[in-house]
Amino acid sequence: MTRFEPADVRSWGNVLQAEHHAAFPAWRDQLARIVLSGRQEGRALLATGLRRSYGDSGLNPEGGLIDMTGLDRIIDFDRERRLVRVEAGLSFDALLGVIVRQGFFLPVTPGTRFVTMGGAVANDVHGKNHHINGTIGRWVRRIGLMRSNGEELELTLESDPQLFSATIGGLGLTGAITWVELEVLPIESAVMEAENIPFDNLDMFFSLAAESDNAFDYTVSWIDCLAKGASLGRGIFTRGNHAKTGSRLPGRGNTKFTMPLSLPSLCMNRYSISAFNSLYFWNGKRKAGRQNIPIYQFFYPLDSIGRWNRMYGSKGMYQFQSVVPPAVEKDATKEMLKTISASGQGSFLAVLKTFGAISSPGMLSFPRPGTTLALDFPNHGETTSRLMARLDDIVLEAGGRLYPAKDGRMPARMFKAGYPAWQDFAKYVDSGFSSHFWKRVSQE
Template identity: 40%
Template sequence: MVRSMQTILSGWGNFPKQTGHVYRPEKYKELQEILRLRNQSNFISRGAGRSYGDNALNEENGVILHTRLNRFLSFDKQTHVLECEAGVTFGEIIECFLPHGYLPPVTPGTKYVTIGGAISNDVHGKNHHKDGSFSNHILDFKLLVASGEFLTCSREENQELFWATVGGIGLTGIILSARIKLMRVESAFIEVDYKKASNLDETIVLLSETAGEYQYSVAWIDCLSRDRSMGRSVLMLGNHVMQNELDGKVEPFSSKRKRNVNIPFHFPSFGLNPYSMKGFNSLYYHRFKDGFREVADYDSFFYPLDRLLNWNRLYGKAGFIQYQVVFPMETASKGLAVLLQKLTQAGVASFLAVLKTLGEKSGGLLSFPREGYTLALDIPLKGGTETLGFIRNLDQVVFTHGGVLYLAKDSIISPDLFAHMYPDLPKFREIKDKIDPCCLFSSSMARRLKIVGNLE
């Protein structure tokens, strides 16, 4: 019998913190037993805990950890297709397969994300404008549903359930394993061009003009700059380095492992403030020369924050919200300008603010990525209810300009705004009710946003 342990959990933003009954199964039979016994009213899966808000929390109910369900199952060298369990992380795939010339085709900003979490949130990366979101590269996955059945879901088989599960934040069942087509690469290096933009409009123009030239594209934004400099940025544009482009003395997959730095405790709340962040932003902006080019290893380019273990502690015990929005192309310039104006007027300091171009939306009913520009920034919660009120005002700006908020980062949006932003919600509920009529799979987010029907 698999026993549970009552544990206080949070997302990566350390807000909110809730108690859940945590299970840590090692075999599929144990998963089935947990669902059959129903010692909790409902359950949600949890991978590495890298979602920021409450979509992997389930207050006073069941939380199923996948940390021991992380085995590689097969790999086909001819097709480059990897089959692995949902608890496998991007970091584990990279460690095993990069020396042989393979990388995940899409990766978020941290490698400490599980495959199950990547599917449930339909994650995207710096190459969405070229290669789409993670779901574009999934062949199929196996899902344990409320009835106890194991279903294979793909674009051809159980198609509706496939697109409800992609981006469906774990509410259709438990993802057991997936088959993913890996990307062939000739080296572990990225050639990066740095371009500087003096304001938001110039940033958007540069992102648009360079979209066809680079596979990877992201802009660091100074969200505290004002007036004519508002939205000034440093663009980091990259392509994979071919073996014949490397120095002959460099091994193509010899990327040096850098020493990680652990943040051992929560920083005091006054550590990050508008003054310290304004100084940091100024130094960062002037650090790079326009037109500078370098060859960076994959770790430095894709996962710069992963070197700071427990970097979320920088924001103090109160935690933070990583606020991510996508605006459609036609309203992006205005919507982003209003958001940045509100941030600078309020003196809200964000340690990290990045802007990316997104391409076409996948078929995921609750998937976030869609064509437009997406801004992600960190908002410290040291102001308590006052800060939450400020964020809710930002939500209204997003709604007014046709934007959408990312469920992997959210913890406070209202059910009404959520329903407006995700018009496929009724279709998702219809599929959810059909496959899980007793609502065996639920979460704190699902109840807060009323995704699961009439539950409070």
């Protein structure tokens, strides 16, 4: 469909929702007509995928959306050169279903496989192996980009380094990504050799992270965000490598069931979260050790529950993800966890990980050397706002930054301090593209 039609669109966090006008192309040759139509109607556009961004970087209520999920084809797969070219609306789930059977895997993947290739590149996603492979942008070789004048460009780092770097991690603001050519990794099975190690406090986490980086390609930790005192920062450290033997069949996925509707907001409180976290930590200690597990189970535990965001109720949730530099990572992380624990707010899904020193190619890419903390906060209105403002101050003082893909309320001062290249990036923003996020942080 090449016309813009009314569509109810909301963020994955379910806090932000607004009436939009959206077009739904089924073929790439329809894109130019859609873009030019938007230009004639005076709509600033934004291409979107499966809309897993938590906040407003995927919203554009005053303009128009181009829903790219109908453009979901594999264009070419060169096994010898390990290059796959796909349309921007193809999901990681669909791509993995093809390449894993052929003995390949994505070089970088976030914690869900239900993202599109265009969305992954536009947010320059990272994963459990950042210390080894960096962000996905490092593995992109070519990009198709539709500008607001209807012209489709083919970008490479060599042909147009500035626009290429602005597009990777550029939140869809340089134009509509139409296709991506990506280098993929060879694997020998669809099985992971994994190890779970309980740790009792934050110091133990940092020790485990330091000793694991050289021997394990993938590391990540779940933490109990409400633990206090000597147990502050306790959790389960997970590390792993691709197994050299085992089935190459990825299976049908790991989704056990789907949340049919939003839970009452009262279900997400200090007592339920604390009880769950205590039980999860106890169970993690009980199951500690090494085991071989299916590849989807290792990389995408959140996908085991479809529409898990509904657990946070009709008021939704905010996600907070920060990164703070190595020189202050221990003190800043401890201060954030103390603040969260004292507030009684937090989530079941708190994640702690160290980033490596591999530079991200995008001008607005989030990862940098240091420690990243990510967790969800049920939306309790002003109480939640005050907590997140206090966390902002800690991150700002530490010289860190927040992740636009996870954000729904980052103050402009936080964005500009965390991304000093934002003004250089702005030179490459296509005036025919915009988003609620960009208007909020660039114009204040």
